[in-house]
Amino acid sequence: MGGDPGKARRVTMGAIMVTNVLITGGAGYIGSVLAPALLREGYAVHVLDNFRFDQTSLTDCCLDPNFRVTRGDCREKHTLALALHNADVIIPLAAIVGAPACDRDPTAAVSTNLDAIKLLLSLRSNAQRVILPNTNSGYGIGAKEAFCTEESPLRPLSLYGRTKVDAEQAVLDAGNAVTFRLATVFGLSPRMRLDLLVNDFVYRAVMDRAVVVFEGHAKRNFIHVRDVARAFTHAMANFESMQGKPYNVGLSDANLSKLELCDAICEQLPGFTALEAPIGEDPDKRDYIVSNARIEATGFRPQVSLADGIRELIKGFTILRNSRFGNV
Numbered sequence: 001m002g003g004d005p006g007k008a009r010r011v012t013m014g015a016i017m018v019t020n021v022l023i024t025g026g027a028g029y030i031g032s033v034l035a036p037a038l039l040r041e042g043y044a045v046h047v048l049d050n051f052r053f054d055q056t057s058l059t060d061c062c063l064d065p066n067f068r069v070t071r072g073d074c075r076e077k078h079t080l081a082l083a084l085h086n087a088d089v090i091i092p093l094a095a096i097v098g099a100p101a102c103d104r105d106p107t108a109a110v111s112t113n114l115d116a117i118k119l120l121l122s123l124r125s126n127a128q129r130v131i132l133p134n135t136n137s138g139y140g141i142g143a144k145e146a147f148c149t150e151e152s153p154l155r156p157l158s159l160y161g162r163t164k165v166d167a168e169q170a171v172l173d174a175g176n177a178v179t180f181r182l183a184t185v186f187g188l189s190p191r192m193r194l195d196l197l198v199n200d201f202v203y204r205a206v207m208d209r210a211v212v213v214f215e216g217h218a219k220r221n222f223i224h225v226r227d228v229a230r231a232f233t234h235a236m237a238n239f240e241s242m243q244g245k246p247y248n249v250g251l252s253d254a255n256l257s258k259l260e261l262c263d264a265i266c267e268q269l270p271g272f273t274a275l276e277a278p279i280g281e282d283p284d285k286r287d288y289i290v291s292n293a294r295i296e297a298t299g300f301r302p303q304v305s306l307a308d309g310i311r312e313l314i315k316g317f318t319i320l321r322n323s324r325f326g327n328v
């Protein structure tokens with residue numbers, strides 16, 4: 001193993017030791033932003049991913065001698081053991097992500113989101129650090145006007161939420177770990193996701209100038225994908241003092257209802273209309289405001305505002321158009 005995982009590089013007797021980071025699921029929406037960010041900071045990155053979306057998102061990393069990639073399944077013991085061999089820090093991102101995808105294939109959801117994490121914990125050495133992202137959807141319906149902190153109870157309703165919360169508990173119980181409870185992520189990634197709330201609404205605003213909103217007053221919170229990548233590098237640099245706890249990660253000025261999010265989009269696309277309808281239901285019944293005070297006390301500050309992310313997405317959707325079956 002390559003030395004103090006808190007530092008990207010250190011010099012030992014004239015030789016440069018590089019910290020090795022294994023990212024399972026590193027070719028996904030978050031990983032495709034995180035992997036190049038880590039390479040830029042001097043970490044060596046090994047991605048293990050089964051490329052289930054046929055994504056091409058990491059091709060820009062391949063020239064970097066500090067980048068390794070394995071096409072494989074993180075649920076396979078032999079594959080995972082080999083990938084773990086040289087890692088100082090492990091970031092398990094591989095998952096079946098979101099309630100609809102988990103409901104479509106519950107067996108894959110449990111085996112990927114929970115069983116593979118337990119397998120990883122059984123195979124890693126005690127010195128190998130783990131930083132796991134959880135969803136904050138488990139906060140469910142928060143008490144009105146009261147901020148959810150990391151001490152608030154997690155009561156996930158969906159299979160997705162339950163597998164993620166159980167995986168977080170297993171990781172914290174095992175020790176030498178940090179977990180993040182991520183707000184809903186937004187922004188452009190080379191492996192784009194349009195199912196995320198801000199990305200979805202801005203896409204509809206650009207394409208259709210309208211969106212149908214259900215549960216419009218339900219409050220959610222948000223964080224840009226580049227700030228998620230920064231949260232991981234922050235935890236790696238401050239691991240000693242941060243370890244052993246979960247951390248909420250979101251924009252403290254973006255605890256917004258869906259209709260307030262529509263207003264924020266409308267400021268940049270004035271022709272956009274939100275239509276409220278009594279149809280549809282959030283599988284996790286999310287309606288909460290979240291405090292990020294714990295991670296902010298460690299010195300972490302997000303850098304990308306919701307408005308900047310919306311501006312980025314509007315530009316991005318000029319490039320990304322789903323016109324495969326169109327004739328104009």
Ligand SMILES: NC(=O)c1ccc[n+]([C@@H]2O[C@H](COP(=O)([O-])OP(=O)(O)OC[C@H]3O[C@@H](n4cnc5c(N)ncnc54)[C@H](O)[C@@H]3O)[C@@H](O)[C@H]2O)c1
Pocket residue numbers: 024025026027028029030031048049050051052053072073074075092093094095096097098112133134135136164181182183184185186191193196
């Ligand atoms: N994006 C968000 O808003 C958000 C919020 C909270 C938590 N998270 C967590 O962050 C992580 C990454 O999410 P994302 O948004 O990048 O999703 P994503 O679906 O884009 O990425 C998941 C990646 O895992 C890979 N994968 C799936 N099954 C695999 C397997 N068996 N073996 C190897 N690779 C496999 C996929 O190919 C994909 O590249 C997940 O654990 C998710 O639960 C995301």
